[in-house]
Amino acid sequence: MTEPIHPSQSAPCPDGPGRIPGRQAKKTPLEQMGGTTGLVYTTLPIVAFVLANASFGLTAAVGTAVGIALAISVLRLVRKEPLHPALSGLFGVAVAAFVSWKTGxxxxxxxxxxxxxxxxxxxxxxxxxxxxxxxxxxxxxxxxxxxxxxxxxxxxxxxxxxxxxxxxxxxxxxxxxxxxxxxxxxxxxxxxxxxxxxxxxxxxxxxxxxxxxxxxxxxxxxxxxxxxxxx
Structure with a gap:
């Protein structure tokens, strides 16, 4: 005879052994701040600005940094990632580029x-x-x-x-x-x-x-x- 299944003997949680249903594992500090992808997104406009300035001058550097920041924002939008980090990143780069252009x-x-x-x-x-x-x-x-x-x-x-x-x-x-x-x-x-x-x-x-x-x-x-x- 098959023994009845007690509620406490229910099937393992699909989220994985030992996990509470619906509860996600705690994120690491890097994941909390956007993960490696967020690190790359933050780094690219800075690196592009320095390289473009060294090769083509300040005006090109400003345009390159803003262009890459804009491209990253569009990419995050297409990938349906949170929009706020994309817009704040674009705004930050735009303001930094403006100050650089204004100060010459x-x-x-x-x-x-x-x-x-x-x-x-x-x-x-x-x-x-x-x-x-x-x-x-x-x-x-x-x-x-x-x-x-x-x-x-x-x-x-x-x-x-x-x-x-x-x-x-x-x-x-x-x-x-x-x-x-x-x-x-x-x-x-x-x-x-x-x-x-x-x-x-x-x-x-x-x-x-x-x-x-x-x-x-x-x-x-x-x-x-x-x-x-x-x-």
């Missing part, structure tokens, strides 16, 4: 990036001083966990560390790239922009991930200690 200098292409990192560094630092670390606020928004952690002092400290790590990333970028800018090292500016982009951000993201997990465990433990029926 190839190194001007990297000026907006330096300004942006400076502004972000100041903003994230102020958020720590205001006891509202932005790393935690952004992490909560992305993961739907909200800002309940703000009421827990240790959780706030975790996110303080994560936010200050990001401040360090922004400050390092500004220090190195501003020095290269002042020295008129356009080629090295491109190298620094690429090398200090995703790699440094991925390292900082690991700290944010650590803070999020530590905070999550604490809040879960605290919730379990509350008496049943308490609000």
């Amino acid at each position: 200098s190839a190194k001007g292409f990297f000026l907006t990036g330096i300004w942006a990192n400076f502004a972000l560094g100041v903003l994230f630092l102020l958020s720590v001083l205001a006891r509202r670390p932005l790393a935690g606020i952004v992490w909560g928004a992305l993961n739907g966990t909200g800002i309940a952690w703000l009421k827990d002092k240790p959780s706030r400290h975790y996110y303080d560390i994560a936010t200050l790590t990001l401040v360090g990333v922004f400050a390092t970028r500004v220090a190195v790239q501003q020095w290269l800018y002042d020295e008129d090292r356009t080629g090295w500016l491109a190298v620094a922009r690429i090398a200090m982009g995703y790699p440094l951000l991925a390292l900082a993201f690991l700290v944010v991930l650590w803070a999020g997990r530590r905070s999550g465990k604490r809040l879960k433990a605290l919730a379990g200690q509350q008496p049943a029926g308490s609000v």
Whole structure:
């Protein structure tokens, strides 16, 4: 006689052994930021600008960078990838190219990036001083966990560390790239922009991930200690 199948003995989840149905595996830091494809998309306009400037001059470099950024946006649209990263990338390249053309200098292409990192560094630092670390606020928004952690002092400290790590990333970028800018090292500016982009951000993201997990465990433990029926 065939024994009836108990609900707990149901067939394995199609998502794979050990996985909860409908739940996706957590993405790596690189995947969270667009994966290797996103890295290539970000790098191509920069490399194209430097090469075109060295071979054909500033005007050609500006046109080439914007043209490649536009082509990447169209490609992402055709491939039905998220539109927002494509448009923001195109806008960023267009603004950088405009500044470069307006200043009449190839190194001007990297000026907006330096300004942006400076502004972000100041903003994230102020958020720590205001006891509202932005790393935690952004992490909560992305993961739907909200800002309940703000009421827990240790959780706030975790996110303080994560936010200050990001401040360090922004400050390092500004220090190195501003020095290269002042020295008129356009080629090295491109190298620094690429090398200090995703790699440094991925390292900082690991700290944010650590803070999020530590905070999550604490809040879960605290919730379990509350008496049943308490609000």
